[in-house]
Amino acid sequence: AQSVTQLDSQVPVFEEAPVELRCNYSSSVSVYLFWYVQYPNQGLQLLLKYLSGSTLVKGINGFEAEFNKSQTSFHLRKPSVHISDTAEYFCAVSPNTNAGKSTFGDGTTLTVKP
């Protein structure tokens, strides 16, 4: 079994400020990790994924995330946000097995203010 906890349900931030969205997970097997973004009236889109190798993963729109195995975390960061980054962000974990399927966190709403 696996679970995902997104530690902040809402994150307000001013434009051009840095932001971190926090995600912790638990799993009894090794996992793949994903961040998705959902804009209003749209489905989820992949931002980035961690499969193996380098623990710092770069994604689209200037986002990056760092996998920390000892702390079982996969926090999402952006050094300078834009108004257009306002959206809901989901962390997801998928076990490294053929029968595995993803488990999603409850989401973090990022609101960027001018």
Place this chain on the structure above:
Amino acid sequence: DADVTQTPRNRITKTGKRIMLECSQTKGHDRMYWYRQDPGLGLRLIYYSFDVKDINKGEISDGYSVSRQAQAKFSLSLESAIPNQTALYFCATSDRDRDQPQHFGDGTRLSIL
């Protein structure tokens, strides 16, 4: 054209009615999923299918049924809708390789009065 298409995009109906939500994909993926999204609860898996002959219940399958008519089509039915099934429903697909992300449709907003 969208890779994962959901119809209808919006639906308002009454308690007790039978409803079908449809999903079709052009990505050639084997795996398809149905989720519901409620505010503050993230995405919860209703059913998933790893190929045409494989259907599995997710964490909240009660009150729902599915049909995988072809590799490209996966429909979700509510046999007798009730108000607490009001939600945003998403279909998603993924490739058979276990490290692949999911690709989502734009969702169906369902309201049951």
